[in-house]
Every structure is written in C-alpha cells, then in structure tokens.
Amino acid sequence: MVPASHDTVKALGHGTSMPNQDKELESELARERAHQERMKEVERHEFKEREDGAPPELVRKPKALTPNTNPRSNADIAKELDSLGIKTLVASLWTYDHDGVSKGEKYREIYIHSKLMIIDDAFFTLGSANLNLRSMAVDAEINIGCDDPRLSKNLRSRVFTMHTDDAIRCNGGDGGHHAIQEAFDAWVKLLSENRISKDDQKPCKGFLIPFEDKRTSNMRIA
Structure with a gap:
C-alpha cells in the first residue's frame, strides 16, 4: 500500500x-x-x-x-x-510513556481502525469503512452518517481537544473561518514542537506527530 x-x-x-x-x-x-x-x-x-x-x-x-x-x-x-x-496537514498519532515503565523506545504509534470525516461542522461519517469505493460498495463495513450540525460541531471540538491535549486555540472554537484558521496555525506549531519532542524522546503535547514514512515500494495492490 x-x-x-x-x-x-x-x-x-x-x-x-x-x-x-x-x-x-x-x-x-x-x-x-x-x-x-x-x-x-x-x-x-x-x-x-x-x-x-x-x-x-x-x-x-x-x-x-x-x-x-x-x-x-x-x-x-x-x-x-x-x-x-x-x-x-497530515499527521499520525503517537503515545508517550509518561509513566516511565518502558525500557527502550518511549514512543509508540497508535493504531485506530475507525475512520472519521467531519465536513464544515455540518455532516460527519464514522465507522469501519475506508473512504473509498471498495469499502463503501464492496467490503463488509458499517458506517453511520449524520447531518446534525450540533453533533458534528460537538464531535469536532472533542476530537480536536483530545488529539491536542486541549492546547490553546487548537479545538477550532465556534468552527467559523477565523477560528479554523487559528486552529490550523496552532496545529502547525504544535506538530513542529511535537516532532522535536519525539526526536529528543521527551513528552509531546497531545498525540499528533507530523506524518513521515520512509518505506519504498513499486508493488501496487488493487
């Protein structure tokens, strides 16, 4: 892949x-x-x-x-x-050993199978399906779709807050253009700081680390 x-x-x-x-x-x-x-x-x-x-x-x-x-x-x-x-922004989720029980690497990547997409605080879909034709039309998956703005806004705020450990201006506020612009800039800064923390094996803020994958392959799987 x-x-x-x-x-x-x-x-x-x-x-x-x-x-x-x-x-x-x-x-x-x-x-x-x-x-x-x-x-x-x-x-x-x-x-x-x-x-x-x-x-x-x-x-x-x-x-x-x-x-x-x-x-x-x-x-x-x-x-x-x-x-x-x-x-x-493209990021991956990592957790840090705050208790200090690990004997080697302090960071471990978090794997979550569920997929979430939120659009403009107006619609969201959540479930096991990848956001592609195969998952949506062929594979045995299950998703919910909801067009309730109240639930979409609440979900976005909670997810943003959780991933960023409630860092300042990172939850998107009221979801307006200015608030989302501030959140984007705050995420850029947070990801940059977290990358440095991970490289130094120090605790990061929340779970977001800039995505990086150094693998290479010429094999394509349909």
Whole structure:
C-alpha cells in the first residue's frame, strides 16, 4: 500500500512526507519523461525520397502541439492547492510513556481502525469503512452518517481537544473561518514542537506527530 499512500499524501501537497518513495517516483517519472521525449524526437522525423536515386534521407518535421500530460510535481500541486485556498496537514498519532515503565523506545504509534470525516461542522461519517469505493460498495463495513450540525460541531471540538491535549486555540472554537484558521496555525506549531519532542524522546503535547514514512515500494495492490 506504499504507492497508494504516497499518491494520497502527494495529492494533499505532502509528497515529501514519504521521502524515499517520493524520490524513487520522481526518478521513475524523469526516466519516463526522457524516454517519451526520445520517442517524440524519432516521430518528428520522416524519410524523404531523393530524385537522384540515392537512399532516402531523414528530414525533421514540425514539433506536434500536444497537451502536457506529464505527472505533476510536488511544487505544481502545492501551487494549485494554494491558489484554491486549500490548506492541509497530515499527521499520525503517537503515545508517550509518561509513566516511565518502558525500557527502550518511549514512543509508540497508535493504531485506530475507525475512520472519521467531519465536513464544515455540518455532516460527519464514522465507522469501519475506508473512504473509498471498495469499502463503501464492496467490503463488509458499517458506517453511520449524520447531518446534525450540533453533533458534528460537538464531535469536532472533542476530537480536536483530545488529539491536542486541549492546547490553546487548537479545538477550532465556534468552527467559523477565523477560528479554523487559528486552529490550523496552532496545529502547525504544535506538530513542529511535537516532532522535536519525539526526536529528543521527551513528552509531546497531545498525540499528533507530523506524518513521515520512509518505506519504498513499486508493488501496487488493487
């Protein structure tokens, strides 16, 4: 699932959070683009018959006007998201051994199977299904969907508060534009501080750590 995960985070503007996979993919894309350019160059030539009976010669044809179908770079995606006013964060959940009973690594990643999506404090879905067609239409999963703004707002506030250990301005307040902007900026700061704390094996605030996955794979599982 490494390539699929990378596709997802790259579309959100965070391809470099999987540095090895991102580097491998960029190298493959560069090789593919170079091959395509070589093939286009060959296609731009044709044989021209000579009138003096000599072997035909190659002549260059005008370069065809074709749309740019090259995959987008991280910079292109980031620029597009910024132009649309879309800001994203990708984090993973980690817990710290505050009791000091562990003898080695103080941090352990938290695995939660349930999936939650909250939209504008107006709708949420919660359950076991991944947010894709297979889970929603094929696999045996169960989700609830709710369009009660009161429940959506309450759930968002509680989840944000829990994940950030009630850090200042991190729960999204009333859910308005200004409050969510403040929460986004506060989360950026919190994640940065938590990354440093994790690297130093010191306690973090809440459970959020910037997502990073150094694995690499060329195998895609449908």
